[in-house]
Amino acid sequence: MSINPDQIIKFSPMHRLQWEEVQQKDVILYPEGMVELNQSSAEILKMCDGTRNLTQIVSDLEQQFATTGLVNDITAFLEVALKNGWIQQK
Amino acid sequence: MAGSNKNNITPPRWLLAELTYACPLQCPYCSNPIDYAKYQSELDTEDWKRVLTQARKMGAVQLGFSGGEPLTRKDLPELVKHARGLGYYSNLITSGYGLTEEKIIELKEAGLDHIQVSIQASSQELNDHIAGTESFQHKKEVAHLVKKHGYPMVLCVVIHRENIHQMPQILEMAEELGADYLELANTQYYGWAHANRDLLLPTKEQFEQAEQIAQAFKEKVAGKMKIYYVVPDFHEDRPKACMNGWGTTFLTIAPDGVALPCHSARELPGLDCPNVKDYSIDQIWNESKAFNFFRGYEWMKEPCSSCDEKEKDFGGCRCQAYLLTGDMYAADPVCSKSPNHSVIQEAIDSARASALSDHEKPLIFRNSKNSKKLS
Numbered sequence: 001m002s003i004n005p006d007q008i009i010k011f012s013p014m015h016r017l018q019w020e021e022v023q024q025k026d027v028i029l030y031p032e033g034m035v036e037l038n039q040s041s042a043e044i045l046k047m048c049d050g051t052r053n054l055t056q057i058v059s060d061l062e063q064q065f066a067t068t069g070l071v072n073d074i075t076a077f078l079e080v081a082l083k084n085g086w087i088q089q090k
Numbered sequence: 091m092a093g094s095n096k097n098n099i100t101p102p103r104w105l106l107a108e109l110t111y112a113c114p115l116q117c118p119y120c121s122n123p124i125d126y127a128k129y130q131s132e133l134d135t136e137d138w139k140r141v142l143t144q145a146r147k148m149g150a151v152q153l154g155f156s157g158g159e160p161l162t163r164k165d166l167p168e169l170v171k172h173a174r175g176l177g178y179y180s181n182l183i184t185s186g187y188g189l190t191e192e193k194i195i196e197l198k199e200a201g202l203d204h205i206q207v208s209i210q211a212s213s214q215e216l217n218d219h220i221a222g223t224e225s226f227q228h229k230k231e232v233a234h235l236v237k238k239h240g241y242p243m244v245l246c247v248v249i250h251r252e253n254i255h256q257m258p259q260i261l262e263m264a265e266e267l268g269a270d271y272l273e274l275a276n277t278q279y280y281g282w283a284h285a286n287r288d289l290l291l292p293t294k295e296q297f298e299q300a301e302q303i304a305q306a307f308k309e310k311v312a313g314k315m316k317i318y319y320v321v322p323d324f325h326e327d328r329p330k331a332c333m334n335g336w337g338t339t340f341l342t343i344a345p346d347g348v349a350l351p352c353h354s355a356r357e358l359p360g361l362d363c364p365n366v367k368d369y370s371i372d373q374i375w376n377e378s379k380a381f382n383f384f385r386g387y388e389w390m391k392e393p394c395s396s397c398d399e400k401e402k403d404f405g406g407c408r409c410q411a412y413l414l415t416g417d418m419y420a421a422d423p424v425c426s427k428s429p430n431h432s433v434i435q436e437a438i439d440s441a442r443a444s445a446l447s448d449h450e451k452p453l454i455f456r457n458s459k460n461s462k463k464l465s
């Protein structure tokens with residue numbers, strides 16, 4: 001599954017992204033399961049709020065962290081996220 | 091006792107709230123204890139709210155409202171709302187009996203995250219026979235309504251000898267109903283299922299065939315439906331890593347407030363499982379005898395104690411060891427290294443003989459009358 005760079009990405013309504021105080025981690029919750037996220041994955045997913053496409057997510061994150069060259073990492077992670085149903089493109 | 095080193099204790103992540111033993115259905119594989127009828131008292135709303143608050147504070151995040159049939163509790167929406175406010179991801183584990191569209195909407199508004207509906211078989215006749223109650227059409231309707239109101243829909247089918255031949259139709263039904271998740275739970279032989287084992291345990295050939303069909307289907311629906319296949323451990327040669335390790339992840343609270351490290355731990359002798367009316371969840375989880383009983387590895391006997399696989403399966407299931415060998419410290423007899431491993435083959439042979447006999451004894455249905463008679 002690949003990401004269309006022009007299409008808006010949004011987090012799946014069938015999952016929940018949430019900060020867990022005890023674990024000091026963001027997690028994804030879904031029926032019978034939970035995935036613990038590292039910080040960069042969590043930051044990428046928080047950008048998937050239904051207002052941005054891939055290109056915008058990359059440029060917003062690069063700006064936020066004052067860096068460049070994130071496109072490959074972000075794309076690869078979002079492809080995994082799409083395959084797992086954590087995000088949607090519609 | 092092992093695990094008394096507090097630093098090694100991980101916090102609970104999953105909380106199973108068994109709100110009641112009351113249930114209009116009579117499934118002969120029900121995981122409730124055989125003698126459930128003698129536990130009449132139920133925690134009240136305030137007790138449950140306190141339990142939810144305390145467990146959440148410790149780190150519990152996945153929450154199952156179960157039973158019996160949790161819908162028989164009038165305060166369910168109130169508890170769901172409380173749970174949502176605390177940040178739980180909550181699941182209603184229901185037979186669907188008594189679930190109306192109004193209730194589905196009410197629970198959604200209260201903050202319920204998903205609903206798991208159990209269906210006993212893919213045909214009305216068999217479903218209603220196994221459930222001991224006419225319920226098939228309504229369950230299908232409920233499944234549609236769950237979808238309609240935007241919940242992820244989890245369908246659960248418990249698999250045993252009476253329905254295993256319907257595997258293709260069960261999968262078809264799940265697809266037709268639009269299930270997002272399908273749990274194919276091969277019966278685990280505790281509680282009522284233990285009492286009915288001769289009638290429920292399929293043959294190895296039946297298992298293998300059903301598994302093959304399910305596996306092929308899994309590939310076909312990949313990306314659309316997620317399938318959880320609970321393995322039938324009687325036909326394996328290593329036990330399952332029960333509860334992900336005793337007192338590491340799971341916390342069950344029974345209807346009367348007894349806290350259990352696993353939902354059948356009530357059957358084990360001498361654990362003195364604590365009650366949430368007397369202790370906080372923190373005390374129960376960290377300090378109680380019951381939760382420390384099988385923590386770590388020190389309690390183990392041979393062959394487990396010197397086994398290089400003990401960190402993988404923790405010696406298997408304590409309840410299964412107790413039910414089948416009479417010794418709760420023994421290796422789970424599913425393990426081929428267990429000196430009692432032959433009891434598994436005996437169980438399989440006995441079930442096969444029962445299947446072939448002309449005078450198969452009838453299933454014992456889970457109801458109060460049978461519960462009183464058997465306990």
Ligand code: SF4
Pocket residue numbers: 113114115116117119120121122157158159185456
């Ligand atoms: S397994 Fe069947 S009888 Fe037992 S609580 Fe669930 S629906 Fe009721």
Ligand code: SF4
Pocket residue numbers: 328329393394395397398399400401403404405406421422425426427428
């Ligand atoms: S001997 Fe015990 S620890 Fe080793 S594999 Fe068997 S059950 Fe597991």
